[in-house]
Amino acid sequence: MLLSGCSGRHNWLSSAGEEAQTIEPLFWTVVAGAALIWTLVVGAAVFAHRAEAKPHREQQARRFIIWGGAVLPTVVVGALLIWGLFILRDLVADEGDLTVRVDGERWWWRVIYETPEGEVFTANEIRMPLGKTTLFRLTADDVIHSFWVPAMGGKMDMIPGRETKLTLTPTKLGSWGGLCAEYCGGAHALMRFDAVVMEPEAFDAWLQNESSPARITEGDPGWEVFLDEGCGACHTLRGTEAVGQVGPDLTHLASRERLGAGIYDMTPENMARWITDLDAMKPDIDMPAYPYLSGDRLDALVSFLMSLK
Known part of the structure; x- marks a missing residue:
C-alpha cells in the first residue's frame, strides 16, 4: 500500500530529469542517516531505561555530550549542507538550450518562450524538448509562489520584484505534473500545470504553431x-x-x-x-x-x- 504512492505524474521518485537524478542520492542519504540516528537514539533510551543504574564519571558524560551532541551533528549537517549547495549550483545555471520565462500569478502561470524570432506567449502548460536543458527565469506578479516539477528536479521560489533561475533537463517522454509549492492563498492547491516532454522535432513544430496568430473563421x-x-x-x-x-x-x-x-x-x-x-x-x-x-x-x-x- 505504501509503494502504491510511488507512482503518478507528480511523483518525485520517477526521476524523469537529470536534476532529479542529481537530487535523489542526497534524499536517500538523508533518509538512511535519519533512520540510523533514530535507531541509535531509541536504542540508547531503551538501554538506559532497562539498564541497572550506575554512577558515571563527569568527564565521560561531558565527552558524550560534546562529541555526540555537538561535534557529530555539526559535521554531519555541515557535510549535507555543502553537498546540497553543490547540487543547487547545478540547478541554477545561467544558460540552457532553451529559455522560458514563467510568471506566477494567483492562481495561474504566464509562460513566455524566448526564441530568436521573438517571444511566444502561452499559459498553464510548459513543453520541453527531450534531452535539452531548459533555463527557467522565474518571477511572481503578486505574492511568493514556488515552481516545482517533482519528477524532474527541485523547486524554486518565485518572488515579486526578483528573478530566480532553475534548469530542467528531461530524460523521459510524457506529461508530468507541476505545481506551486508555496502557499499563496485560497486556490493554492488548484495552481498546477502540465510539463510535457516531447521529441525535439515535435517540440519545434509545436513551438512554431504556438507562435502563429489565432485562427478565427469570419462570421463565427x-x-x-x-x-x-x-x-x-x-x-x-x-x-x-x-x-x-x-x-x-x-x-x-x-x-x-x-x-x-x-x-x-x-x-x-x-x-x-x-x-x-x-x-x-x-x-x-x-x-x-x-x-x-x-x-x-x-x-x-x-x-x-x-x-x-
Missing part, C-alpha cells in the same frame, strides 16, 4: 459572443482586437491538455461549466462567472474556444 458566432461579453478585455487572441493582459493568453487554448491551470481535462463539457459555474470549479480567482449564458450562445462560445488550436 462564438467569436461574436466572445467580443460581446468583453472577454478580450482580459484575454489575448494574437492577431485580433482581443489584447487583454489580465488573464491567460487564449490564442491556442484548446491545444493545451488541461483547463484551469492543470486541473480539468480540456473538454467541451468542462469548458461550458468553466464559463457558467466558475466559482464552484476554482474559488477565489478574479475571473467572473457567466451563469446567464446558455443555449445557442453558450454552445457557440464553447465551440469557438475549443477551436483555438
Whole structure:
C-alpha cells in the first residue's frame, strides 16, 4: 500500500530529469542517516531505561555530550549542507538550450518562450524538448509562489520584484505534473500545470504553431459572443482586437491538455461549466462567472474556444 504512492505524474521518485537524478542520492542519504540516528537514539533510551543504574564519571558524560551532541551533528549537517549547495549550483545555471520565462500569478502561470524570432506567449502548460536543458527565469506578479516539477528536479521560489533561475533537463517522454509549492492563498492547491516532454522535432513544430496568430473563421458566432461579453478585455487572441493582459493568453487554448491551470481535462463539457459555474470549479480567482449564458450562445462560445488550436 505504501509503494502504491510511488507512482503518478507528480511523483518525485520517477526521476524523469537529470536534476532529479542529481537530487535523489542526497534524499536517500538523508533518509538512511535519519533512520540510523533514530535507531541509535531509541536504542540508547531503551538501554538506559532497562539498564541497572550506575554512577558515571563527569568527564565521560561531558565527552558524550560534546562529541555526540555537538561535534557529530555539526559535521554531519555541515557535510549535507555543502553537498546540497553543490547540487543547487547545478540547478541554477545561467544558460540552457532553451529559455522560458514563467510568471506566477494567483492562481495561474504566464509562460513566455524566448526564441530568436521573438517571444511566444502561452499559459498553464510548459513543453520541453527531450534531452535539452531548459533555463527557467522565474518571477511572481503578486505574492511568493514556488515552481516545482517533482519528477524532474527541485523547486524554486518565485518572488515579486526578483528573478530566480532553475534548469530542467528531461530524460523521459510524457506529461508530468507541476505545481506551486508555496502557499499563496485560497486556490493554492488548484495552481498546477502540465510539463510535457516531447521529441525535439515535435517540440519545434509545436513551438512554431504556438507562435502563429489565432485562427478565427469570419462570421463565427462564438467569436461574436466572445467580443460581446468583453472577454478580450482580459484575454489575448494574437492577431485580433482581443489584447487583454489580465488573464491567460487564449490564442491556442484548446491545444493545451488541461483547463484551469492543470486541473480539468480540456473538454467541451468542462469548458461550458468553466464559463457558467466558475466559482464552484476554482474559488477565489478574479475571473467572473457567466451563469446567464446558455443555449445557442453558450454552445457557440464553447465551440469557438475549443477551436483555438
